[in-house]
Amino acid sequence: MIADAALLTDLYELTMMQGYHHYGRHHRAVFEMFFRRQPFGGGFSVFAGLDDLVSTLETLRFKPEEIRYLAGLGLFRDDFLEYLETFRFTGDLWAVPEGTLVFPQEPLLRVHTSILEAQLIESLLLNTINYQTLVATKTARIYCASEGGSIAEFGLRRAQGADGALSASRAAYIGGASSTSNTLAGMRYGIPVTGTMAHSWVMAFDSELESFRRYADLYPDRAILLIDTYETLGCGVENAIIVGKEMKANGHAIGVRLDSGDIQYLSKQVRERLDAAGLEDARIAVSNELDEQIISQLVAAGSPIDLWGVGTQLVTGGNDSSLTGVYKLAAKERPDGTWTPTMKVSDNPEKSTNPGIKQVWRFYGSGNYPIADLITCDEEVLESSREYTLYHPSGDYRKTRLDRYERVEPLLRKQMEGGRRTSPAPSLPEVRKRTLENLADLDVTYKRLINPHIYKVSLSRLLRDRKREYLNRYLAEE
Numbered sequence: 001m002i003a004d005a006a007l008l009t010d011l012y013e014l015t016m017m018q019g020y021h022h023y024g025r026h027h028r029a030v031f032e033m034f035f036r037r038q039p040f041g042g043g044f045s046v047f048a049g050l051d052d053l054v055s056t057l058e059t060l061r062f063k064p065e066e067i068r069y070l071a072g073l074g075l076f077r078d079d080f081l082e083y084l085e086t087f088r089f090t091g092d093l094w095a096v097p098e099g100t101l102v103f104p105q106e107p108l109l110r111v112h113t114s115i116l117e118a119q120l121i122e123s124l125l126l127n128t129i130n131y132q133t134l135v136a137t138k139t140a141r142i143y144c145a146s147e148g149g150s151i152a153e154f155g156l157r158r159a160q161g162a163d164g165a166l167s168a169s170r171a172a173y174i175g176g177a178s179s180t181s182n183t184l185a186g187m188r189y190g191i192p193v194t195g196t197m198a199h200s201w202v203m204a205f206d207s208e209l210e211s212f213r214r215y216a217d218l219y220p221d222r223a224i225l226l227i228d229t230y231e232t233l234g235c236g237v238e239n240a241i242i243v244g245k246e247m248k249a250n251g252h253a254i255g256v257r258l259d260s261g262d263i264q265y266l267s268k269q270v271r272e273r274l275d276a277a278g279l280e281d282a283r284i285a286v287s288n289e290l291d292e293q294i295i296s297q298l299v300a301a302g303s304p305i306d307l308w309g310v311g312t313q314l315v316t317g318g319n320d321s322s323l324t325g326v327y328k329l330a331a332k333e334r335p336d337g338t339w340t341p342t343m344k345v346s347d348n349p350e351k352s353t354n355p356g357i358k359q360v361w362r363f364y365g366s367g368n369y370p371i372a373d374l375i376t377c378d379e380e381v382l383e384s385s386r387e388y389t390l391y392h393p394s395g396d397y398r399k400t401r402l403d404r405y406e407r408v409e410p411l412l413r414k415q416m417e418g419g420r421r422t423s424p425a426p427s428l429p430e431v432r433k434r435t436l437e438n439l440a441d442l443d444v445t446y447k448r449l450i451n452p453h454i455y456k457v458s459l460s461r462l463l464r465d466r467k468r469e470y471l472n473r474y475l476a477e478e
Helices: 012-024 050-058 064-072 079-087 115-120 122-145 162-174 183-189 199-203 208-218 234-251 263-276 293-299 426-443 460-477
Strands: 030-034 092-095 111-113 150-153 225-227 255-258 283-286 307-310 325-334 339-341 357-364 372-379 388-391 399-402 405-408 411-416 456-459
Touching: 012 115, 030 115, 030 122, 050 092, 050 122, 050 411, 064 460, 079 399, 092 456, 111 115, 111 122, 115 122, 122 150, 122 162, 122 293, 122 307, 122 426, 150 162, 162 183, 162 255, 162 426, 183 426, 199 225, 208 225, 208 234, 225 234, 234 255, 234 263, 234 325, 255 263, 263 283, 263 293, 325 388, 388 460, 456 460
Parallel strands: 150 307, 225 255, 255 283, 283 307, 372 456, 388 456
Antiparallel strands: 030 111, 030 325, 092 111, 092 411, 325 339, 357 372, 357 405, 388 399
């Protein structure tokens, strides 16, 4: 949950709200969020941030000092400020479950509420979902590259501020990390915490051997010794072996950590030295600007690594620092209570939206693996026994038929009604489990780091026809 979130919005959201309020435009509207392309050139994304968003919306309030601040800007009328004093989010929220694998162009969530409320929460919603989905996706890619290895999120000191660090720890755990170095995130979210030692610990003692002994004496069941402060394959590993033998005699196993140098070469050399010394139970942890590409290469080379500590590249997104998530008006209520679809038409065809309130249906094969997603008008109900025609999302002539599948299910589910949760939130381990199960079910071709297969997201016939109708109407008015 984000504290003091009412003003976590772009100014134009508030000025538009005041305009709606002034002109009496309190009608209901439906906004939806989707993203336009997969980050990192990947084949999937992991939806994250939903529980934080819902918790924030439930408690969204304007405090007296925030109202005074807005009054001091000289932009807002007294009647609008009085409206904000009693503001509460009263809308409905539909969303895919957190931890679900998602794909471009399909709605991830829908907001049904007054246009004032929907406008206010846009920036908050995008900030929360975009960042956590980005980090969860990056972590899932790292998890896949490690072939299900143990990932420790080490990104606190490189994250975008304290709020970013906490969100990153949460999202990384959803994406497949097994622990975090962020102690506050551990307390707040119940994520297992982990840590080793810094080079400063080693240098603070008169000898490397003394530093290792003192640490192992203090933490006999969690001693991971940093062996690259002076000479990894010289005194580093030799001193670790001395301490490792001492600890083994007392029933404990150590670990060692590599934080520099040629990780592939060093990990194999260190493993041989540890095994030769009878320390087969000693684990090897590695860090130092790791990402999915490096980890994939190390795994392919058979590097004997037990724990991957990933920081900067995970919490910042590395070479793709943001998700292309957007929030668009999909439908609006008429004065008579009926609804009319809305559509953005752009000179860039990929930026044109699909009109109306929509649902996303996922088709599954016999092994519970996803085959394709179909975006439909909300009133459409799909049945598992029928054949369906799937139309290309651009609305052109391209189409395919789908008749060989085991089941189909809707992805968007009601998460809030009247501003309140519809059911208790799943625990974070449950969300993480959903991610890992989804990843296991996804065909390997979509998980390739290079040139992944493109997952099929299509339009139903009714939605395709509605889109064409709106485009033709727009062209006729020119």
